[in-house]
Amino acid sequence: MRVALFITCLNDLLFPGTGRATVTLLRRLGCDVAFPRAQTCCGQMHLNTGYRRQGERLARRFAGVFTGYDAVVVPSGSCAATIRARHPLAAPAEGSGGAAEAMPGVYELSEFLVDVLGVTDVGAFFPHRVTYHPTCHSLRGLRLGDRPIHLLERVGGLELVPLPGAEECCGFGGTFALKNPAISTAMCADKVRNVAATGAEVLCAADNSCLTHIGGVLGRLRTGVRTLHLAEILAATEGAG
Amino acid sequence: MTATFLGMPAFPANAARAVHDAQLRANLRKATRTIRDRRAAAVAELPGWERLRAAGRQIKDHTLRNLDRYLLRMEEAVVRAGGHVHWAADAAEANRIVAGLVEATGENSAVKVKSMATQEIGLNEALAARGITVHETDLAELIVQLGGDLPSHILVPAIHRNRSEIREIFRTRMGARGRPAPEGLTDEPAALAEAARLHLRERFLAAKVAISGANFMIAETGTLVVLESEGNGRMCLTLPRTLISVVGIEKLLPTWRDLAVFLQLLPRSSTGERMNPYTSTWTGAAEGQEFHLVLLDNGRTAVLADEVGRQALRCIRCSACLNVCPVYERAGGHAYGSVYPGPIGAILTPQLHGMASELEASLPYASTLCGACFDVCPVAIDIPEVLVHLRGMAPHPRAERLAMRAAGWVLDRPERLGRAERLGLRLRRFVPRRLPGPLSAWTDTRDLPELPAESFRDWWERTGGGSGRPPERARRVGRRLPVRRSRAHAGDRERQERGERGGGGR
Structure with a gap:
């Protein structure tokens, strides 16, 4: 299967490790991974902040870059949700043909693994206590449900502990974090309190944008809890021999 | 006179202040979580909730598409039943009409059923300016009125107050407006309710004029419907000689059959109850009573013209979106500077009132777009979609x-x-x-x-995507990465010919 990786601009710049892990994981599962270099950004920041013209320009660029692959895999719930809900070409409108048909399916990573490849045991080993934050766009945008949980449950050595209040927003919200810092931080304080209560070493999510925010507060408070993208845990074979 | 509390700073500043009010945080957290859980249980036990929700949405959409027709049908039916119908284009006109109607009775006071439309137009203040005193009779509205406060929630306007604060308000303020609170009032809910009951009973018995809104209007018979849980509404609707109802034009339903859907959707969404305690319906004027219906536009027609924003007019004011919103829970209702707080307020206020002030322009951004509001909305208003739409129009x-x-x-x-x-x-x-x-x-x-140290892009280029190709070659291949499927296969072949593992699996 010829899979194009859409790394997302945030991962490209700040979290290349997530990208490398996604590549490792997909290859391990038999995918032929391509990285179309013309890709930049899905336009989420512009679209969500009210800069529709620029956002749609980026959406059109996205469609041009990824047309022709079997599937596009995105290691970010919010970018995948933006593409699916807001890109005119990614959501085939009823009765319309043309571009919508040539556009491949765009999948968030766990969706691709579970729905397309049909795997939940990806052969990972990660002997740590982990809690999982579902993130709003994965949960209510993409309706990922328990897919990431099923994947984590089958990681060797991993102890998965449920996160209290998991479905509540962490307070990131893109530019919300800068426009309403007081509320954003108050929401994150509650999230961090719940994370700490689990006694987990690692907070995992399928979106590095939320993890940057929660991780920023976890770090500032010196909690010692590490944040890791789902891909990095699923790619890990640490100590597996 | 406006939809927003005049002179308030933008949402971020209001919210930042609210976050530091520990008492407010505790009150809101407890109250919103209690109602939130009750609603979740009341919705979960009902099979086919999603179908009910879809029906609610469709009925509202259909009515809004044919609003002109149904409004005229409503007017005709009310007049036929002995009522009078007045059309108000904006807040000022509605207030003028109501003041004129009260003055015509020769009275200088009125009792009031809790109503969002009259809050929206600032009716109490407008009537006060003409020497007419309005007495709120809903318990929470009474607390807000006695405390000289502003409402902070659609369903529970005094949600920001806890019971000891309420006792203080009753103890110190009740006497100035009528029967004082009993000696030795405790903060037991039953004692507080009894104090309010005694205070209000005098009002009900003396009132000659009542003012209400309505949750629904049924066009086929010209019937108005009010849902409440304290019985104060029924007192106001039945005892006084003159009844004036101010209702937004979007509150219409075509038929009684349609009402059946909403009598299930609304109580479960708003109070988490299976059935509403007091549901009053009236058609035109009862014997010996005078009835006036003031149909209020106040920006609604303009909202209706906006293809994305118009879904906000489906709102039935249940406040489920407030109770589930993590931003509302921490900022409180006052931060939104409007009688419509929370997620629905963030899309209603800027639409009804424009985004000229800093406060209104900040409202579409008072959300993380987490989507919890959309999930609980009984008429499926995609609030995040409207927020983003409004962000596109905000300065x-x-x-x-x-x-x-x-x-x-x-x-x-x-x-x-x-x-x-x-x-x-x-x-x-x-x-x-x-x-x-x-x-x-x-x-x-x-x-x-x-x-x-390096971006993913550069890592891919340097290492050929981790496949160990020399950088120079990798760069060339990288540049030629396919845009079309045919080229993609060509790229595959090229790599296979070179005998590279490429992206292939094990």
């Missing part, structure tokens, strides 16, 4: 506009993005732990992530 700060334009320029070409990333990461040692200017909003409370 943007200059610095933000420039930053967004710069980001758009960089992201428009992969070469530009690559160069910008390389420059940024090369300078990573010079990035301070505390960022300057508007970005300090991030680093005031959060650490920055550790910056990597």
Whole structure:
């Protein structure tokens, strides 16, 4: 299967490790991974902040870059949700043909693994206590449900502990974090309190944008809890021999 | 007279103040979580909730599409049943009509059923300016009125008050407006309710004029419907000689059959009850009673003209979106500066009232777009969609506009993005732990992530996607990466011919 990786601009710049892990994981599962270099950004920041013209320009660029692959895999719930809900070409409108048909399916990573490849045991080993934050766009945008949980449950050595209040927003919200810092931080304080209560070493999510925010507060408070993208845990074979 | 509380600063400043009010945080947290859980249980036990929700949405959409027709049918039916119908284009006109009607009775006071439409137009204040005193009779509205306070929730306007604060308000303020609170009033809910009951009973028995809104209007018979849980509404609707109802034009339903859907949707969504305690319906004027219906537009027709924003007119004021909203829970209702707080307020206020003031322009941004509000909305208003739509129309700060334009320029070409990333990461040692200017909003409370030595893009190019190809070759292949399927296969073949593992699996 010829899979194009859409790394997302945030991962490209700040979290290349997530990208490398996604590549490792997909290859391990038999995918032929391509990285179309013309890709930049899905336009989420512009679209969500009210800069529709620029956002749609980026959406059109996205469609041009990824047309022709079997599937596009995105290691970010919010970018995948933006593409699916807001890109005119990614959501085939009823009765319309043309571009919508040539556009491949765009999948968030766990969706691709579970729905397309049909795997939940990806052969990972990660002997740590982990809690999982579902993130709003994965949960209510993409309706990922328990897919990431099923994947984590089958990681060797991993102890998965449920996160209290998991479905509540962490307070990131893109530019919300800068426009309403007081509320954003108050929401994150509650999230961090719940994370700490689990006694987990690692907070995992399928979106590095939320993890940057929660991780920023976890770090500032010196909690010692590490944040890791789902891909990095699923790619890990640490100590597996 | 306006939809917003005049002179309030923008949402971020209001919210920041609210966050530091520990008492408010505790009150809101307890109250919203209690109602939230009750609603979740009441919805979960009902099979076919999603179908009911879809029906609610369809009925509202159909009515709004044919509003002109149904409004005329409503007017005709009310008049036929002995009522009078008045049309008010805006708040000022509605207030003028109501004041005139009260004055015509020769009275200088009125009792009032809790109503959002009259709050929206500032009716109490407008009537006070003409020497007419309005007495709120809903318990929470009474608390707000006695406390000289502003409402902070659609269903529970005094949600920001706890019971000991309420006792203080009753003890110190009740006497000035009528029967004082009993001696030795405790903060037991039953004692507080009894104090309110005794105070209000005098009002009901003396009232000659009542003012109400309505939850629904049924066009086929000209019937108005009020849902309440205290019985005060029924007192107001039946005892006084003159009844004046101010109702937004979007409250229409075509038939009684349609009402059946909403009598299930509304109680479960708003109070988490299976059935509403007091449901009053009336058609025209009862014997010996005078009835006036004031149909209020006040910006609604303009909202109806907006293809994305019009879904806000489906709202039945249940406040489920407030109770589930993590932003509302921490900011409180006052931060929204409007009688419509929370997520629904963030899309209603700017639409009904425009975004000329800083406060209104900040409302579409008072959300993380987490989507919890959309999930609980009984008429499926996609609040995040409308918020984003309104953000597109809101005035943007200059610095933000420039930053967004710069980001758009960089992201428009992969070469530009690559160069910008390389420059940024090369300078990573010079990035301070505390960022300057508007970005300090991030680093005031959060650490920055550790910056990597190279971007993913550069890693892929340097290592050929980790496949061990020499950089020079990898770069060439990389540049020619396919846009069309035919070329994609060509790329595959090329790699296979070279005997590289490429992206192949094990």
